[in-house]
Amino acid sequence: MSDPTPSGSSMPDNPRLAELRRKHGRPPQAPGAEPPQITPRDSQPRFRGLESGHRACQGCGEALAARLVMESAGPDVMVSNATGCLEVFTTTWPQSAWRVPWIHSLFENASAVASGMEAAMKAKGKNTKVLAFGGDGSTYDIGFQTLSGMLERQHNVLYVCYDNEAYMNTGVQRSSSTPHAAATTTSPAGKERMGKRHLKKDLLSIIAAHHIPYAAAASVAYPQDLQRKVRYAMGIEGPTFLVIHSPCPLGWKHDSCLTIEVARRAVECGLFPLVELERGAVTNVMPIRKPRPVRDYLELQGRFRHLFAEDPRAEEEQAHLQALADHNIATFGLTGDAEDPADTGGAALVHRGGPLASGGF
Amino acid sequence: MREALEGSQAIARAVTLCKPDVVAAYPITPQTHIVENLSELVAEGDLHTEFVSVESEFSAASVVLGAAAAGARAYTASASQGVLLMAEVLFNIAGLRIPLVMTVANRAVSGPLSIWNDHADSMAVRDSGWIQLHCVSNQEAVDTTIQAFRIAQETDLPVMVCMDGFILTHVMEPIDLPEQSEVDAWLPPFVFDRALDPSDPKSLGMMVTPDYFPEIRHAHHAAMEKALPVIEATDRDWEASFGRACGGLLTVEGDAGARVGILAMGSTVGTLRAGMAEPGAAPARLITLRAFRPFPAKALRDAARGLDHLIVIDRAISPGAGGVVGLEVAAALAGHPDMPRLHNHALGLGGRDIPETIYADLIAAIEDTDAPGFSVFDADLSKLAPEDR
Ligand SMILES: Cc1ncc(C[n+]2csc(CCOP(=O)(O)OP(=O)(O)O)c2C)c(N)n1
Ligand code: SF4
Ligand SMILES: [Mg+2]
Numbered sequence: 001m002s003d004p005t006p007s008g009s010s011m012p013d014n015p016r017l018a019e020l021r022r023k024h025g026r027p028p029q030a031p032g033a034e035p036p037q038i039t040p041r042d043s044q045p046r047f048r049g050l051e052s053g054h055r056a057c058q059g060c061g062e063a064l065a066a067r068l069v070m071e072s073a074g075p076d077v078m079v080s081n082a083t084g085c086l087e088v089f090t091t092t093w094p095q096s097a098w099r100v101p102w103i104h105s106l107f108e109n110a111s112a113v114a115s116g117m118e119a120a121m122k123a124k125g126k127n128t129k130v131l132a133f134g135g136d137g138s139t140y141d142i143g144f145q146t147l148s149g150m151l152e153r154q155h156n157v158l159y160v161c162y163d164n165e166a167y168m169n170t171g172v173q174r175s176s177s178t179p180h181a182a183a184t185t186t187s188p189a190g191k192e193r194m195g196k197r198h199l200k201k202d203l204l205s206i207i208a209a210h211h212i213p214y215a216a217a218a219s220v221a222y223p224q225d226l227q228r229k230v231r232y233a234m235g236i237e238g239p240t241f242l243v244i245h246s247p248c249p250l251g252w253k254h255d256s257c258l259t260i261e262v263a264r265r266a267v268e269c270g271l272f273p274l275v276e277l278e279r280g281a282v283t284n285v286m287p288i289r290k291p292r293p294v295r296d297y298l299e300l301q302g303r304f305r306h307l308f309a310e311d312p313r314a315e316e317e318q319a320h321l322q323a324l325a326d327h328n329i330a331t332f333g334l335t336g337d338a339e340d341p342a343d344t345g346g347a348a349l350v351h352r353g354g355p356l357a358s359g360g361f
Numbered sequence: 362m363r364e365a366l367e368g369s370q371a372i373a374r375a376v377t378l379c380k381p382d383v384v385a386a387y388p389i390t391p392q393t394h395i396v397e398n399l400s401e402l403v404a405e406g407d408l409h410t411e412f413v414s415v416e417s418e419f420s421a422a423s424v425v426l427g428a429a430a431a432g433a434r435a436y437t438a439s440a441s442q443g444v445l446l447m448a449e450v451l452f453n454i455a456g457l458r459i460p461l462v463m464t465v466a467n468r469a470v471s472g473p474l475s476i477w478n479d480h481a482d483s484m485a486v487r488d489s490g491w492i493q494l495h496c497v498s499n500q501e502a503v504d505t506t507i508q509a510f511r512i513a514q515e516t517d518l519p520v521m522v523c524m525d526g527f528i529l530t531h532v533m534e535p536i537d538l539p540e541q542s543e544v545d546a547w548l549p550p551f552v553f554d555r556a557l558d559p560s561d562p563k564s565l566g567m568m569v570t571p572d573y574f575p576e577i578r579h580a581h582h583a584a585m586e587k588a589l590p591v592i593e594a595t596d597r598d599w600e601a602s603f604g605r606a607c608g609g610l611l612t613v614e615g616d617a618g619a620r621v622g623i624l625a626m627g628s629t630v631g632t633l634r635a636g637m638a639e640p641g642a643a644p645a646r647l648i649t650l651r652a653f654r655p656f657p658a659k660a661l662r663d664a665a666r667g668l669d670h671l672i673v674i675d676r677a678i679s680p681g682a683g684g685v686v687g688l689e690v691a692a693a694l695a696g697h698p699d700m701p702r703l704h705n706h707a708l709g710l711g712g713r714d715i716p717e718t719i720y721a722d723l724i725a726a727i728e729d730t731d732a733p734g735f736s737v738f739d740a741d742l743s744k745l746a747p748e749d750r
């Protein structure tokens with residue numbers, strides 16, 4: 001894939017870029033000093049709400065997703081962040097990777113804290129948009145009540161769930177978002193068990209039942225689509241919800257250079273449909289021209305390794321997962337004949353190489 | 362102007378005078394009337410605030426945390442199970458040093474279920490790092506509520522105003538409510554210099570490694586100790602403006618030369634005063650503890666000096682240890698010369714009525730040299746099976 005931005009040391013002579021760099025970028029250099037090393041990211045006109053240099057694992061989907069969200073949302077925002085990987089890897093005192101006002105209170109109250117921040121903005125007549133961030137554990141499970149309360153009360157907050165399908169911060173325990181049959185440290189595969197026994201909770205349907213103005217699913221493999229959804233939600237006055245499929249190389253046990261590929265296959269096989277809902281009704285889906293077998297998605301990840309054992313139960317579980325994907329494809333009409341949204345332009349911005357990028361594995 | 366008001370109604374009016382930007386609360390007996398009165402004031406246009414009708418006390422505490430962090434004056438109220446459901450957030454608020462005010466309409470904690478008054482709820486969060494002030498009367502509760510907003514923002518500490526459920530919250534009394542202009546002049550606008558603000562982005566509530574954690578805890582403890590003179594000075598300043606005080610950290614009354622002292626918090630003090638005023642009642646020095654956190658150990662030693670006996674009344678117990686206030690008083694007096702012998706009694710648990718005659722009974726009990734150091738004084742053990750006594 002080609003890099004869309006210059007990687008040399010000369011900065012493009014663009015006044016808009018210069019202005020943005022002055023506002024959000026590095027300080028200007030003294031005359032005669034070594035010219036700064038310009039990376040492609042430096043020359044891209046985007047707001048860095050979440051800086052690099054934090055402590056996420058290599059290939060962390062959540063870190064990438066949060067960066068993309070901040071680029072589209074910032075800078076006139078404030079963030080309420082639940083306990084979890086994102087909170088921990090960005091803010092070990094006294095260093096913080098956040099360039100926007102940011103608060104972390106607890107694991108299960110990001111929505112309620114955001115409700116209070118939004119109420120404060122209203123009371124003071126300010127327009128700063130409040131964002132609430134949580135992992136799947138804090139969103140699907142422990143913070144679910146505070147999320148429902150926030151949506152019901154119609155707070156003007158964009159809630160983003162970084163869905164890596166387990167409690168990663170505490171060492172990969174199952175959540176209600178963990179897919180059926182995936183192995184985690186509390187749903188291990190063994191002689192008696194084929195990983196998680198229960199289904200991934202259908203959170204979007206529950207969110208839809210709140211009839212909020214806008215809810216959507218996005219994936220780090222489709223950054224342009226993700227950022228369009230963030231921008232759309234930012235423009236809405238009222239509660240909006242975005243769940244972003246964010247692979248975790250550590251927890252899903254895949255190579256850290258495969259994050260985008262794994263995320264893409266989840267969408268292509270139908271297990272993670274990218275849908276949009278307005279007031280509870282589906283208004284848009286990202287079509288899949290040729291659905292991939294679920295097997296292609298599973299085989300990249302160690303958490304599904306037991307499904308490739310010579311065991312009739314493994315076959316049965318694979319079939320079960322395929323049936324779930326087929327159900328999504330049928331329910332959302334994912335194989336419709338709309339334009340193929342391959343989203344490669346956006347993907348190129350974040351796809352930095354690895355064996356699959358060069359076509360081989 | 363004096364008005365006959367129910368305790369809860371008076372609190373709602375006092376909160377209104379402080380012009381909170383955000384109020385969030387969830388109903389629970391005996392705090393309910395406070396939330397209802399605030400809602401009514403909002404509905405009538407007498408209170409201009411963002412009133413957030415949350416789905417739980419856990420969210421109520423979280424909402425006011427977020428609001429204050431975003432630079433708003435915020436208020437909540439709860440009791441009993443609600444306070445315990447908030448517990449995790451209460452520790453977090455104090456640890457983040459966020460200035461907030463909360464009323465606790467003190468009530469027993471289940472099980473068994475009891476909706477009546479004691480202090481088990483606020484005592485359960487005694488170590489959360491909040492300032493805790495106890496009120497003897499509804500007038501004190503009104504005045505302390507307004508003072509609390511000033512103390513909170515001067516110390517960057519949250520303040521819990523504790524008032525006895527039912528005994529205060531549901532009782533009508535003539536209350537002197539200050540004028541709006543007087544409160545405006547006395548209470549400065551809300552300031553929180555670490556407030557979330559896009560023009561000066563800060564990160565709050567970051568992860569802290571062992572490299573910094575003990576220092577942060579020390580700073581919190583030091584801030585609580587530094588709050589002692591602030592609480593005293595605020596009450597003095599209140600008295601200068603309004604002509605009445607709420608008892609600073611603690612007050613001493615009764616017979617200064619008496620050999621026996623009684624220490625209590627909250628509305629029990631009123632009952633003891635009445636008992637002490639009965640003709641022929643034995644003399645005593647009555648110590649009213651207003652500040653339970655921070656604990657005024659030095660002021661307490663000064664108040665107890667010269668006594669032979671000190672009866673400490675508790676409205677909450679730590680099963681297996683004794684009365685919570687009793688244990689704290691014992692710790693404060695330990696190792697100091699001329700300190701009295703302690704008699705620690707729990708009274709009125711779960712709303713058991715405390716009669717005025719308790720005063721004489723407590724003083725008579727001093728003579729019982731075989732009595733244990735701690736007792737549930739008004740428990741009738743004959744109601745229990747022998748093996749439970
Ligand atoms: C009340 C409470 N229970 C448990 C924890 C421990 N805990 C912290 S983060 C976490 C899991 C986070 O999972 P998730 O929300 O999915 O975020 P991730 O780390 O996967 O991004 C758990 C269990 C906690 N901090 N608070
Ligand atoms: S454990 Fe997973 S979610 Fe957490 S930082 Fe590492 S890759 Fe990211
Ligand atoms: Mg997770």
